[in-house]
Amino acid sequence: KPAKFGVLLIRPLLEAFRDSFPPGVINVIYGRGRETVSALMASGKVDVFAFIGTHKAASDLKKLHPRPHRLRAALGLDAKNPGIVLPQVDLDNAVEEAVTGALSFNGQRCTALKILFVHEDVVEPFLDKFQRKLAALKPGMPWEPGVALTPLPEPGKVDYLDQLVADAKAKGAQVLNEGGGQSRGSFFYPALLYPVNHDMRVYHEEQFGPLVPVVPYRDLQTVIDYVLDSDYGQQLSLFGNDPATIGSLVDIFANQVGRINLNAQCQRGPDTYPFNGRKNSAEGTLSVHDALRVFSIRTLVATRFQEANKALISEIIRNRQSSFLTTDYIF
Template identity: 85%
Template sequence: PAGVINVIYGSGRETVSALMASGKIDIFAFIGTNKAASDLKKLHPRPHRLRAALGLDAKNPGIVLPQVDLDNAVSEAVTGALSFNGQRCTALKILFVHEDVVDSFIQKFNAKLATLKPGMPWEDGVALTPLPEAGKVDYLNALVADAAQHGARVMNANGGVSRGTFFYPAVLYPVNPQMRVYHEEQFGPVVPIVPYRDLETVINYVLDSDFGQQLSLFGTDPAEIGRLVDAFANQVGRININAQCQRGPDAFPFNGRKNSAEGTLSVHDALRVFSIRTLVATKFQDNNKALLSEILRNRDSNFLTTDYIF
């Protein structure tokens, strides 16, 4: 029916801010940064009436264990970090690779990366395209420069080379906590690789992170995978085993913890989030049973009906 879906054109800051300030918004579904979501929610004059389903920032780690199918880990990591130029909230944003396999991992990663075709989005077979955001190339260059200042190197040929709004992926190694890219969500084709020896290093990173959307575990040791699943089960919304982080299918809930989400998105879960259940109750007595039977029989209520069963 007319008015069910309305499209309002203009700057998001201007249009959404005005809508929230009006107090007429009951449900807020939003994908963006946690800061933007918080600022918008604060504009609502009746915050207790506002329900929210938010997909927010993420710094999803890929964790490569010493016992691993390295070819699969590399394939999933390249796609996870660089599909859509890494501009997915579900992208792999930082890779922790055990020192026993890190050299081989980087060699294979760079070989796979070199096969990705750059070009325009409408060209066949293109995997790397220009970035759509003004100032994004400058931001990525600043991350690379900061990492280099603190001891990282660009490990792949042409890494970080840019032209206009195109930025060729930069693989950075070894990345450490002094670097901005260790903490910031780059949301672009910069791939930070952190070598580690002790799993506590990785566990502490996830525990201390402000974000908790997803992570990926790559390994073949059941005991080690099982231990890490238990360590991370209350830290992220989804743990992927030998697979990249990703959105979907819609049968799976899309959620997160900490600053990465509020509520749960997916077809089923979103309908529950967007719904407030109403209950009509009475005492189990003959007169009440007769009353309800008459209401149903005569269709005296549109709400009280046996026509639909959910």
């Protein structure tokens, strides 16, 4: 089923399907997800459910399947990916990656950096550099050259972001950048929120938009606790150059998220890399290799090691009496 917005963008993919598969192998269903996908799941004829969306929607759809033990799922779900800036750090690189990671595609990527934890020793220069980078981003329409900030596609998104900003400001945060949080129609100018704390909604909720919450910290345990307690576990980014600290944090977070990025933003790909997550952020692993595994159930033909059985199998293979039991492999 195509995505909710930008349905026409699927046309080149449909043409590739048409040219690559016999008629009827690939089918595309148009319509609202709850009307179309819900009916398909309730039919019990879906064997593999590949889905990108919220964990709540995925759970509701899986519950509709009458034979859940026969359903396999490959799910990419919600994320609240933190960027963690340590006191010993290449600050220019951290800011460059944080701006791109938080605001490319208006922050509307599951792999975007959704919250930044910056050590108190470097938070002031970090915020200063971040604001200058942000001010240099060009707003406009997607088809205009050099544009980095564009209108948001879905109705109601600006209102939701306004609510998060109002909640944060009421609880002590400020919008640091000039024009931050201002909107016109469906365009929302990015807001750099500071200082953010655990009482604010944006500390917990995936904003999926151009809001950049920054949390100052002194004790690294604050950041560790955030990751451990989070319902989400897709990715995180570590910015720093102290080997002992980085090595220790990798060990701590290795069982909390699916991917740890060192001095780089969170991101998807390339497809040779597994795309996965923990907790409410994913089920299964997405990549070309893993997709083939998910969509396949391996079958084994076995026998006892006896001369009669050896002769039986040899004759089947020699006379090509089975297309499955064969020594011919096609790659």
